[in-house]
Amino acid sequence: MTIIRRACCHGSVHFNHDNRTGPELSAALVNAGDDCDLEELLRDHAIRRPALDARSAAALRAWARRLRPVFTASSAEERCVVLNALLDDAAGRIHLTTHDGLSPHLHLVADEEDVVARVRAVMAGGLAVLTAWTGGTRLGACERARCGTVFVDTSRGGRRRYCTARCGNADAVARHRAAARR
Ligand SMILES: [Zn+2]
Numbered sequence: 001m002t003i004i005r006r007a008c009c010h011g012s013v014h015f016n017h018d019n020r021t022g023p024e025l026s027a028a029l030v031n032a033g034d035d036c037d038l039e040e041l042l043r044d045h046a047i048r049r050p051a052l053d054a055r056s057a058a059a060l061r062a063w064a065r066r067l068r069p070v071f072t073a074s075s076a077e078e079r080c081v082v083l084n085a086l087l088d089d090a091a092g093r094i095h096l097t098t099h100d101g102l103s104p105h106l107h108l109v110a111d112e113e114d115v116v117a118r119v120r121a122v123m124a125g126g127l128a129v130l131t132a133w134t135g136g137t138r139l140g141a142c143e144r145a146r147c148g149t150v151f152v153d154t155s156r157g158g159r160r161r162y163c164t165a166r167c168g169n170a171d172a173v174a175r176h177r178a179a180a181r182r
């Protein structure tokens with residue numbers, strides 16, 4: 001699996017796999033700072049017709065606050081409760097599409113819907129599918145205090161604890177210092 005790291009909106013990891021768009025975009029949106037250009041972020045994740053006005057950008061920021069608990073959930077049950085509430089609000093009619101010459105894949109809302117409705121469905125649906133396929137073990141948040149970056153865990157063993165090796169090293173140093181003080 002090819003992994004490409006991008007500089008914008010730190011913490012996001014990208015894969016060359018269609019089914020990763022929803023989880024990837026979700027993590028990037030949760031990690032996006034206030035100064036992040038959300039339209040550019042959508043474009044980076046190959047979202048079609050990504051133009052955002054102020055109102056739709058605000059709607060996406062509100063949605064991001066609801067997405068964070070999917071990554072930080074402490075149990076599969078808790079993650080399912082959060083995701084079901086997102087699906088209730090975002091998913092419409094499930095149907096197959098072949099738009100833009102792509103191979104058949106599932107959409108949860110009609111293609112004519114506005115960009116907010118479309119990306120909310122992509123994110124809720126993608127997170128739900130990933131959770132069903134992996135038992136919910138592939139979504140997480142960095143354990144370093146005050147980091148808060150969320151991620152999709154693509155490591156072989158699926159035991160990733162930090163957003164980056166840098167955070168892992170910094171946390172190890174902090175724990176070592178705390179132990180030395182005791
Ligand atoms: Zn599509």
Ligand SMILES: [Zn+2]
Nearest residue numbers: 142147163167
């Ligand atoms: Zn981190």
